[in-house]
Amino acid sequence: MTAVTGCVIALGGFATATPASAAPSAPHGARAGVVPAAIAPSFTGRSDYCDSYVCGSGTFTDSASKKHLSGAMSVRFPCNKGVTSARIRLITSTPSGEQYGGWHTTQSCGQYALFGNLAWTQSEPIYAWAIQENRSGGGTATGSWVFL
Numbered sequence: 666m667t668a669v670t671g672c673v674i675a676l677g678g679f680a681t682a683t684p685a686s687a688a689p690s691a692p693h694g695a696r697a698g699v700v701p702a703a704i705a706p707s708f709t710g711r712s713d714y715c716d717s718y719v720c721g722s723g724t725f726t727d728s729a730s731k732k733h734l735s736g737a738m739s740v741r742f743p744c745n746k747g748v749t750s751a752r753i754r755l756i757t758s759t760p761s762g763e764q765y766g767g768w769h770t771t772q773s774c775g776q777y778a779l780f781g782n783l784a785w786t787q788s789e790p791i792y793a794w795a796i797q798e799n800r801s802g803g804g805t806a807t808g809s810w811v812f813l
Contacts, residue, residue, distance in 0.1 A: 735785075748774070
């Protein structure tokens, strides 16, 4: 087994390892590898789901407290496939389980319905969030989860 030394640099949600020889040295009086505690910055993420009958996405930014999201969602469904409406909502994953937002519905086929300036606040920290979609005559599908 080989030990890995160095530091990790986060780039847009992806982490890359830097060899110890290329890692910056710690300031005088600080231990190498120790990062001072700080308030976590806000993070914007996107959740998507598409199939032949419904397509939607949500983009939200979390607060530093991880208890508030703000953003927008959009959903569309094709014409001439027997679908008469589509709806979308936000789901959050919390310490006590999943919490579900109210549905936002459109009955206009072939074009995206935008639901903007949305705000979600809860008392528990949000671990992750996703969009959930439903269409007339069909089941409910959950988009990709965004982990905070």
